[in-house]
Amino acid sequence: MLNDIQEVLYDAEQIQQKVKELGEQLSRDFNDRNPLVICILKGAFIFMADLVKNMDIPLELDFMAISSYGASTKSSGVVKIIKDLDTPVEGRDVLIVEDIIDSGLTLSYLIDVLERRNAKSVTVATLFDKPAGRTVDLEADYTGFTLPDAFVVGYGLDYAERYRNLPLIGILKPEVYSK
Ligand code: 5GP
Ligand code: MG
Ligand code: MG
Secondary structure (H helix, E strand, O other): OHHHEEEEEEOHHHHHHHHHHHHHHHHHHHOOOOOEEEEEEOOOHHHHHHHHHOOOOOOEEEEEEEOOOOOOOOOOOOOOEEEOOOOOOEOOEEEEEEEEEOOOHHHHHHHHHHHHOOEOEEEEEEEEEOHHHOOOOOOOOEEEEEOOOOOEEEOOEOEOOEOOOOOOEEEEOHHHHHO
16 A cells, blocks of 8 residues: 555654644633534544544534545535534534645535534634645634645545555555556
């Protein structure tokens, strides 16, 4: 699997250190707010798990799946809810945990949905950001790493459902997805 990686951008240790810092920061900022922490499936599942282990405050978890790239490496611009939340968000401080922001389309749609459901506040934490890909005006409140405009895999992020289990984030060799 590691054979398919052209370049490692951040290794497992660097990611763990950053996630710990984010968790500690979020614990301070969400102390006494009992946030509803929402994992955007599937990409954010590892980040979510590691993040909340570093949050020493009362919180609740829920999961939501929205459409992303499928087996392609480009955003389709079409966003739809595949699995909705089990928990009402009305009056809640909501913390969206996302793997990566590229165009920003997915998140801007999601923020809109949560605001229309009368969340008390909507905050976004993303582990990775690719600002060069942005087509809508959107910035995360908490960002782990800013990445170059390349297709990356690992630490939850897939190509055609593979590579999610890599503990690092890296750039896939172009020949892997141009096949
Ligand atoms: P956006 O709507 O901001 O363009 O991106 C939506 C989703 O596409 C992200 O949450 C993520 O799941 C996926 N995505 C964006 N960039 C990458 C990337 O470089 N690699 C992978 N594997 N997924 C990406
Ligand atoms: Mg995602
Ligand atoms: Mg994907």
